[in-house]
Amino acid sequence: MMAETARVLTYRVADMLDAGLTPNMETAIAKVTATENNNRCADMGIQIMGGAGLMMDYEMQMYFRDARVGTIGGGTNEIMRTVIARQMNL
Numbered sequence: 372m373m374a375e376t377a378r379v380l381t382y383r384v385a386d387m388l389d390a391g392l393t394p395n396m397e398t399a400i401a402k403v404t405a406t407e408n409n410n411r412c413a414d415m416g417i418q419i420m421g422g423a424g425l426m427m428d429y430e431m432q433m434y435f436r437d438a439r440v441g442t443i444g445g446g447t448n449e450i451m452r453t454v455i456a457r458q459m460n461l
Contacts, residue, residue, distance in 0.1 A: 373408035380404050396458035399451040406441035406448060413438035 380401035387394040413435045417424040424431040442448045 373412055377401065377405035377408050396455050399446075399454040399458075402445065403448045403451045403455075406438075409441055410438045 380397070384394050384397050384401050387397060413431075416431050417435050420429065420431050423429055424435065426432065446454075
């Protein structure tokens with residue numbers, strides 16, 4: 372469900388760009404949703420695997436690290452929330 376939510380929001384932004392619009396707020400919403408959902412999924416994977424999920428023998432440790440970078444790179448999610456708030460005149 373989390374991956375599909377992120378996918379739908381991303382497609383919505385792509386459709387808006389194709390229509391010649393400037394979807395600043397929608398892009399920020401899609402970025403925050405996708406990266407936070409990815410972070411939650413990676414956290415669940417670690418939880419399921421337990422200590423083995425953090426061992427270099429398994430790819431889960433890489434997914435966990437990579438998921439964390441998403442919430443920081445390209446503008447932190449806190450900054451994205453500020454962009455959203457400004458677009459909403461809050």
